[in-house]
Amino acid sequence: MPRTALVVIDMINTYEHEDADTLVASVRKALPAIAALIARARASGSPVIYVNDNFGQWRSHHGELLQTALAGRHRDLVEPVTPDAESLFVIKARHSIFFETPLAYLLGQLEIERLVLCGQVTEQCVLYSALDAHVRHFKVVVPTDAVAHIHADLAEAALRMMQRNMAAERCRSDDIRFDTPGPAGTDTAP
Template sequence: METIAMIVMDMLNPYDHDDAETLGKNVEKIVGPLARLIEQAHRQDDVELIYVNDNHGDFAATRDDIEETARKGRRPDLVEPIVPPRNCAFLPKVRHSAFYGTSLEYLLHRLNLRRVVLTGQVTEQCVLYSALDAYIRHFAIRVAPDCVAHIHPDLGEAALRMMERNMGAEILPARRILEA
């Protein structure tokens, strides 16, 4: 059975930035399905759960610092259900793509993983750019639209269409996303 990498992006967010209110309203819709998917992924032997999260400009921040900042932010209700389990990989990032400036590609190759499931925020930014970076690195891509949050609905929908059409991404509901 093929092992899948499930990547949770940028969900540890203090929601203190431009567009945070709009984004927060959209994250409200995905936090339940995403929390259930994280729990499912964490229980499955054939899924490697990996968190990749923006360091919010703090280059000295550890995983615990990023988590604490998010929990103390404006929307702890969106953070608490998706806090990473202690025994999963956690990679801080500095830009939009989960691959840019991180060891994600090395980790995926080291674990011999060829398929990535992208979840988190923001669909038309970090999820889209990570999908492109996965595609050019020859990873198979899956995205669960009920586990990614957008800021702008039209751009989020366009990003999903682009990932499907231009990058061969499978767009599947959370209930099917971890199937082999």
């Protein structure tokens, strides 16, 4: 099985933006699956990479973004997915996780071939990130229960586009395996 990384997109969030109220309801629904994916990836030893907007705070770093989000009115949406000491963190300024970030280099250093994309927003950042991953020849997996949307109809269209145009695998989060190399090159699942 190809070496896999879990990419958690934009989950460190204050929800102080347009459409936040609509998004929050979808995040609440996806949050258990996202948190479970993070726990399973960590347990397997697969890299967990948070790629998050900087919200225009150009002097901030991931710790400040996390503190601000935890101090916000939706702390309950951030706490279950808080990065641990082993998590990797990449700051982005635009929709795609790859746009002018060091992510492609990091994935190359980690010898990652397969990306599991979870987080928000399905019809925006997840969609553009899946496209950019596809053109970089990564295998892309999108667990439909671990992505949150603003517009359900656009999210469904985005998921269909990812599957059809980008060869992304659509599945439930429970169906995803995070395998790690075992003895003598065999794979073991958690």
